[in-house]
Amino acid sequence: MPELPKAYVAEEYEDAIAKTERLSGFYNPDQLPGSREKTFAVILPPPNATGTLHIGHAVMLAIQDVVVRFQRMRGKKSLWLPGTDHAAIATQVKVEKLLAQEEHKTRHDLGREAFLKRVDAFVEKSRATIRHQIEKMGCSIDWSREAFTLDEARNLAVRTCFKRMYDDRLIYRGHRVINWDPKGQTVISDDELVYEERQATLYTFHYGKDVPIPIATTRPETKVGDTAIAVHPKGRWKKYIGREYDVEFAGASLHLRVIGDEQIDETFGTGALGVTPAHSMVDAEMAQRHMLPMVQVIDEHAQMTDAAGELVRGMSVQDAREHIVAWLKENDLMLGEQEITQNVSTAERTGEVIEPLPKLQWFIDVNKEFAFSQSKHAPIRGLKNGKKVTLKRLLQHTVKSGQVGIIPDRFEATYFHWIDHLRDWCISRQLWYGHRIPVWYCVACGKGASEEAMKRCKEPIVSTENVTSCPHCGGAVKQDPDTLDTWFSAGLWTFSTLGWPDESALDLQTYHPTALLETGRDILFFWVARMILMSTYCLGEVPFRYAYLHGLVRDGQGRKMSKSLDNIIDPLDMIKAYGTDAVRLSLVIGSTPGNDLNLPKERIAGFRNFTNKLWNITRFVFMNVREVVRVDVSPKPVTAADRWILGRLAAVHASVTAKLEEPVFALSQAGEELRDFTWSDFADWYIEVAKGQLKDEHQMSSTEQILLYVSQTLLKLWHPFMPFVTQRLWQEVDEDGLLLVEAWPDALETKPDEAFSRVKDVVTMIRNLRATYRVPERTAVPVTLISAQCDFWKDMEPMIRTLVLVESLSVCDVAESGAQYAVASLGDTEVRVHLAGAIDVKAEIARLMSAWQDVEDYVKQQEKKLKNKAFVKAAPVEVVDGERRKLDEACAKRDAYRAQLDALT
RNA sequence: GGGUGUAUAGCUCAGUUGGUUAGAGCGCUGCGUUCACAUCGCAGAGGUCCGUGGUUCAAAUCCACGUACACCCACCA
Numbered sequence: 001m002p003e004l005p006k007a008y009v010a011e012e013y014e015d016a017i018a019k020t021e022r023l024s025g026f027y028n029p030d031q032l033p034g035s036r037e038k039t040f041a042v043i044l045p046p047p048n049a050t051g052t053l054h055i056g057h058a059v060m061l062a063i064q065d066v067v068v069r070f071q072r073m074r075g076k077k078s079l080w081l082p083g084t085d086h087a088a089i090a091t092q093v094k095v096e097k098l099l100a101q102e103e104h105k106t107r108h109d110l111g112r113e114a115f116l117k118r119v120d121a122f123v124e125k126s127r128a129t130i131r132h133q134i135e136k137m138g139c140s141i142d143w144s145r146e147a148f149t150l151d152e153a154r155n156l157a158v159r160t161c162f163k164r165m166y167d168d169r170l171i172y173r174g175h176r177v178i179n180w181d182p183k184g185q186t187v188i189s190d191d192e193l194v195y196e197e198r199q200a201t202l203y204t205f206h207y208g209k210d211v212p213i214p215i216a217t218t219r220p221e222t223k224v225g226d227t228a229i230a231v232h233p234k235g236r237w238k239k240y241i242g243r244e245y246d247v248e249f250a251g252a253s254l255h256l257r258v259i260g261d262e263q264i265d266e267t268f269g270t271g272a273l274g275v276t277p278a279h280s281m282v283d284a285e286m287a288q289r290h291m292l293p294m295v296q297v298i299d300e301h302a303q304m305t306d307a308a309g310e311l312v313r314g315m316s317v318q319d320a321r322e323h324i325v326a327w328l329k330e331n332d333l334m335l336g337e338q339e340i341t342q343n344v345s346t347a348e349r350t351g352e353v354i355e356p357l358p359k360l361q362w363f364i365d366v367n368k369e370f371a372f373s374q375s376k377h378a379p380i381r382g383l384k385n386g387k388k389v390t391l392k393r394l395l396q397h398t399v400k401s402g403q404v405g406i407i408p409d410r411f412e413a414t415y416f417h418w419i420d421h422l423r424d425w426c427i428s429r430q431l432w433y434g435h436r437i438p439v440w441y442c443v444a445c446g447k448g449a450s451e452e453a454m455k456r457c458k459e460p461i462v463s464t465e466n467v468t469s470c471p472h473c474g475g476a477v478k479q480d481p482d483t484l485d486t487w488f489s490a491g492l493w494t495f496s497t498l499g500w501p502d503e504s505a506l507d508l509q510t511y512h513p514t515a516l517l518e519t520g521r522d523i524l525f526f527w528v529a530r531m532i533l534m535s536t537y538c539l540g541e542v543p544f545r546y547a548y549l550h551g552l553v554r555d556g557q558g559r560k561m562s563k564s565l566d567n568i569i570d571p572l573d574m575i576k577a578y579g580t581d582a583v584r585l586s587l588v589i590g591s592t593p594g595n596d597l598n599l600p601k602e603r604i605a606g607f608r609n610f611t612n613k614l615w616n617i618t619r620f621v622f623m624n625v626r627e628v629v630r631v632d633v634s635p636k637p638v639t640a641a642d643r644w645i646l647g648r649l650a651a652v653h654a655s656v657t658a659k660l661e662e663p664v665f666a667l668s669q670a671g672e673e674l675r676d677f678t679w680s681d682f683a684d685w686y687i688e689v690a691k692g693q694l695k696d697e698h699q700m701s702s703t704e705q706i707l708l709y710v711s712q713t714l715l716k717l718w719h720p721f722m723p724f725v726t727q728r729l730w731q732e733v734d735e736d737g738l739l740l741v742e743a744w745p746d747a748l749e750t751k752p753d754e755a756f757s758r759v760k761d762v763v764t765m766i767r768n769l770r771a772t773y774r775v776p777e778r779t780a781v782p783v784t785l786i787s788a789q790c791d792f793w794k795d796m797e798p799m800i801r802t803l804v805l806v807e808s809l810s811v812c813d814v815a816e817s818g819a820q821y822a823v824a825s826l827g828d829t830e831v832r833v834h835l836a837g838a839i840d841v842k843a844e845i846a847r848l849m850s851a852w853q854d855v856e857d858y859v860k861q862q863e864k865k866l867k868n869k870a871f872v873k874a875a876p877v878e879v880v881d882g883e884r885r886k887l888d889e890a891c892a893k894r895d896a897y898r899a900q901l902d903a904l905t
Numbered sequence: 906g907g908g909u910g911u912a913u914a915g916c917u918c919a920g921u922u923g924g925u926u927a928g929a930g931c932g933c934u935g936c937g938u939u940c941a942c943a944u945c946g947c948a949g950a951g952g953u954c955c956g957u958g959g960u961u962c963a964a965a966u967c968c969a970c971g972u973a974c975a976c977c978c979a980c981c982a
Contacts, residue, residue, distance in 0.1 A: 004941095006941080006942070007942080007944065008944085041911095158916090175978095201982095202981095202982090215982070216982065217982055218981085218982080219982085230982085245967085264982085265980090265981090268980095268981075268982070269982060270982095272982085273982040274982070275982085276982090280982080282980080282981095282982080283982080340981085341981095341982050342980095343980080343981065344981095410910075413909075414909065414977065414978085415906080416910080417907090417908070417909095417977090417978070418977090418978075421978075421979075521976095522976095522977095524977095525977095552976095556916080556917075557916095558917090558974095558975085585937085589919095589930090590917075590918055590919080590929095590930085591918095592918090592919085594910080595910080595911080596910095596911095596975080596976090597916080597917095597918090598916095598917055599917085600916080600917065600928090600931080602916090602931055602932080602973095603917070603918095603930075603931075605931085605944080606930055606931060606944095608944065609942095609944040609945090610930095610944090611944085612942070612944045612945095613944080613945085615941090615942080615944095616941045616942035616944090616945090617941070617942080618941090619941050619942080620941035620942080621941085622941095623941065624941080666921085668918095668919080669919075669920095669921090672919075672929070672930095675930095676927090676929080683942090684942090684946085687941080687956065691940090879948065
């Protein structure tokens with residue numbers, strides 16, 4: 001056997017192991033050995049194709065790989081399917097930025113087709129980087145099924161879904177006030193807004209001398225588009241409700257009706273609101289309620305339209321504001337100016353201030369009823385085929401009925417709250433990069449190919465195939481220039497990756513609904529909700545059984561990682577410095593669902609130390625047995641230590657298995673338990689004892705078997721967490737074997753054994769005494785002290801007794817003059833030990849007194865507790881028994897201290 | 906304005922359904938190390954479990970109120 005180096009250097013093995021695993025083909029569940037009936041599927045949340053993976057992705061990958069590897073070892077067809085997201089707006093903005101930087105060009109300079117080629121090239125490069133990073137993380141992911149949200153197969157899924165929704169009248173085209181991003185020149189959804197707090201001036205003024213109600217606004221320039229004044233129906237202006245005014249306002253002729261609306265906050269501003277239906281969401285809704293006309297005064301480039309009137313026509317929004325403020329002052333209409341802070345909505349990707357505008361867009365109606373189409377092989381409970389439902393109700397039902405679990409469950413409340421306030425989903429985007437909307441307009445029927453003509457077209461052609469001519473008149477057609485919101489295709493992800501729209505696809509039948517979705521808690525609405533929506537609609541199935549949401553990764557001080565703080569942790573750097581296994585452990589252990597994880601580098605270093613510990617434990621075992629062989633069944637224990645370690649292993653195995661199996665994955669605790677067992681139990685105790693047992697010819701064989709068995713079982717249990725170091729070590733057991741497909745150990749039957757635990761207590765006690773009395777190594781610890789606290793010397797096996805003696809009595813050969821002697825009987829041997837001369841009797845008495853007093857207090861407390869009738873009556877029997885046992889233990893301890901005190905005085 | 910989360914050792918965090926004398930890692934202090942491992946071992950110090958009140962035989966754990974921090978949603982005329 002080639003000798004293992006003293007330290008584990010991750011870098012030397014990882015790439016080769018990853019390659020061997022990948023080439024084995026076992027990442028593909030169809031190629032797994034044995035007959036496997038149960039399946040377990042996880043679809044990777046596709047990283048954006050815009051760049052590289054950050055530490056947040058690493059958390060996601062680590063957690064998923066642990067679960068996927070575990071389930072594979074459990075004998076399931078375990079599928080983990082990778083992919084990337086085209087991330088329409090993010091990618092387009094990024095490529096445009098690069099284009100501007102490198103060539104000083106805009107996308108319009110290139111034209112749609114050439115620009116898209118650029119984007120494709122950029123994305124291909126990015127995807128390669130992402131693939132590389134996923135591999136570095138040690139992910140056992142099935143590359144043969146890799147998908148991309150914008151590839152051919154996914155495009156067909158998108159078109160199919162679009163058409164079905166259109167035919168069900170869930171998708172419609174409508175003129176609505178939407179969030180317009182003047183910089184990105186596109187509409188964006190409510191969820192893509194980011195609110196920024198800014199200083200603004202609140203102007204209070206009258207529209208004209210004849211209008212009695214003053215209003216307040218931070219956006220005077222929009223007031224040229226006002227069509228009403230809204231007041232509270234019970235407020236101070238109520239007597240004006242119903243009156244109408246015609247005013248000349250800053251070069252525009254306004255016709256204003258006073259309306260009463262409950263939405264008005266009497267306490268804000270003047271208690272009256274100038275209603276601008278075209279440029280405010282709230283106003284638009286109010287306008288709809290009161291049948292008010294809508295006047296668009298701002299265009300797509302944030303410039304004033306002709307309808308804005310003489311004074312400001314053609315100006316930018318900023319200029320218009322200044323002009324109108326000046327006009328108000330000139331005409332003596334301004335009542336006051338006030339500095340306030342307000343939240344401005346900006347576009348998440350471009351950072352530009354959003355301009356609400358009325359636009360013709362495509363929407364998904366979340367409140368419209370349609371006939372539910374139930375799945376045959378995984379139907380949703382509580383719904384019948386053909387039942388009238390709405391998308392909103394589907395979203396609510398699946399989670400409320402527990403068919404989709406959100407972990408941690410407190411996010412369910414947030415989810416329902418979001419649904420309650422959900423408005424129709426605007427799915428069209430004026431971007432070039434993305435799924436082109438599968439809608440065509442007939443040039444002849446629509447009377448022209450201009451954008452205006454398309455808008456007029458009442459009966460667009462919706463098709464999953466490319467349309468080249470009008471089915472009615474055979475004339476030329478033109479496709480809708482818009483693309484779809486990136487989350488539309490992302491919503492289909494769990495099934496578009498498995499072969500849908502081919503409903504008979506084997507993968508779809510086998511792996512859908514998937515078992516688990518693991519993702520960041522920040523995209524609950526963006527994505528998780530939309531997958532539930534799409535899957536229930538398209539398939540009549542839930543997309544996954546559980547959504548596990550992890551938190552954000554922050555730096556060691558709990559700050560968000562950002563470029564400006566220069567505290568970004570690049571997973572690849574960490575892998576290089578500490579090894580993949582350590583990085584994975586640091587991300588899995590200590591992270592709880594939904595909570596943010598602070599990650600100081602020292603943490604990762606700590607886990608690097610642990611990988612090395614595991615390495616050396618195994619190395620010790622392999623170097624100290626006569627032959628390294630596989631040991632799969634629990635060997636017969638001979639000594640107390642043997643029984644103890646096997647019992648502990650059985651307990652840890654059971655607990656870890658349960659924690660990995662549970663739907664509420666307690667990965668963190670499972671990992672911690674394993675680490676404690678590995679380090680504190682196996683390495684610190686059993687191996688130390690084994691060193692002695694290996695020298696005993698009666699115990700040698702069994703000890704070797706147990707060392708091999710425990711270490712090999714540990715490698716298996718650790719493998720999901722640390723695929724690399726475990727695999728490297730496993731090669732020493734089975735040169736060509738892959739832990740990847742080793743069977744997870746069966747439940748172990750060994751019963752727990754307490755005898756050795758007591759030995760541990762004795763040794764610990766001796767160490768404590770040694771420290772307390774500052775007794776140097778190789779000098780005696782008074783056996784009186786030991787035996788006073790230890791009543792089971794006789795039960796100890798010779799070997800263990802030896803161990804204890806080595807700890808305490810290595811001394812027998814030391815004889816110092818003037819020392820006091822103590823006699824203790826150990827089994828049938830009488831041992832004479834001297835008291836170390838260093839004991840300060842006074843201090844010792846004080847210490848014992850204080851210790852005795854503490855225990856005595858506790859005993860009194862405990863006695864009182866047990867005398868309490870209410871306690872005995874109310875507490876469960878085992879609790880009372882437990883308390884009684886505690887009392888007994890405390891009494892024994894108290895008596896022991898008393899005896900020691902008596903001996904000294 | 907509405908909601909959620911967090912608050913436990915110097916730091917980062919565990920702590921299952923209330924039930925031993927509240928734990929781990931890192932850091933710190935002391936001692937040790939040619940015998941698997943200094944990426945090591947042994948020991949130690951370090952806690953008003955944010956505060957106040959309540960429920961209970963019993964509260965870090967449940968309830969109420971308060972404080973601080975983080976986040977989400979809505980609004981911002």
